[in-house]
Amino acid sequence: MDDLYLEHILDHYQYPRNKVSLSAQEHVCSLSNHGCGDELSVLVKWRQSGEVEQILWDGTGCAISQASASILSSTFVGLSKKELALWDKEKVEAELGIELSPAREKCALLFVRAVQKSEL
């Protein structure tokens, strides 16, 4: 088994960063994968200059979807909308340090899509 992948992903799955309850918040973007039950809500706080100040999120689902949210919620700080739009499967794989099979791609990209859809 690939221990490195499991340790890194598991750590963020079991101890998610930037995860808070978002039920009462405005400007929350929520997305889900109907096929497998992953759900994410994201709240992006933007700087005046248009870059990400902070991302808070909440959700349930598989380790890949939740760990991806936890990892990328820190990685995306300081990025502009234009830079966020460039995030795709390859960049996510590089950042998470794992290869994504077609079946898991949607899990890992759910957070990215939710952030990309968030309004300024």
Add this chain to the structure above:
Amino acid sequence: MTLSTVSIRDQFPILTREVHGKPLSYLDNAATTQKPQIVLDALLEYYTQHNANVHRGIHTLGDESTQLYHSSRSKIASFFGAQAEELVVTRNTTEATNLLAQFWQKNVKRGDVIVTSLLEHHSHFIPWQRVADSVGAELYILPLTPDGLIDWEAAQPVLKAKAAHIKIVALTHLSNALGTLIDPTIIDRWLKEWGVRSQVRISLDCAQSAGRVAIEFRKLGVDALSFSGHKLYGPMGIGGLILKKEELSTIDPVLWGGGMIEAVTLQTSTSAESLEDRFTAGTPDVANLYALATALDWLKSLGMADVRQHDADLVAYTYEKLQGLDGVKIVGPTPKDADGKTQRLGSVAFIMDGVHAHDVAQILDRYGVAVRSGHHCTMPLHTSQKWIATTRASFAVYSTREEVDVLINGLQQIKKTFHA
């Protein structure tokens, strides 16, 4: 075990491959089965020795191909206890059920009732849902017991009250999600008791059952059944709908063109007299029919009683082993009922505490174990039970207890890792 699994496994070349450096433990047979060498050889044999279009030439290859075509159709139909003229070849069960819904829609009107169950695969649910929507009929969903059996006791008074309006019943023979084995003769018997059987058409989804239990079309109390060849050790892309010939002879063809006509003029065209021809438009897939017929001959040669016993044994073994794991909840019925009668075949599905089904499947893959995770094309069932996703191990004639042991060991490792 009653089947000689070792000599069976030797016939499946793919079973020798490794996955992540581990031997393959292929436990996703409800999704598709692997193919024995004899079936692979049949495909090659057809294209290297007999390939020619059917019915269209007067030459040796054309004759050989035509004979293979007809003998294959007969063998496939006979596997289901039906005649060749009762077989409409499709690509798979989904195409068969959609075709059947198209045929039967005209028999349903506003206020009528279509009966189906929460266990249905999307392919045997959505076509009927759409018919009901389209004509304004009621879709009555048979209730389930907490362990995933049809609750016939609760259903009976409801069905009786609706009896005069029931036009279609669509049931799975064997649930792909929970392994529940359904007896379709129950509803056939009730409809006869209530004097309404002649107005009702019953469709049976045999996608999961056909490779595990002997099917006798005319003894099941149904009017149509559908199946997929790739779940029966045959190739993908070939399946069928079996309809009583008395009814099929009253149905208009859906596809018109070569091979299914009697005569064509500029003004009008008539379809062929023969039912086999009438519902086969265009060049048929002779190679895949031949391969499927070969697969079914091969399966029959194992003895369907032994095939069923082997499957039941693996279901019971897996169920028992999973029960022994803390934090694992099995979904669906026990292998046998209180009287010792088999009520579950084909698969055992489960939920693991604190670990999403996709993660279970992903990590099991690292051990060479292939299972399926998700909603298994039964979203209404999973939603009604509030299951986000389940993991399913499903069996074939080459499956072994040793493969189940690898699965169990993998689950124990997952528990340690996720709950450490």
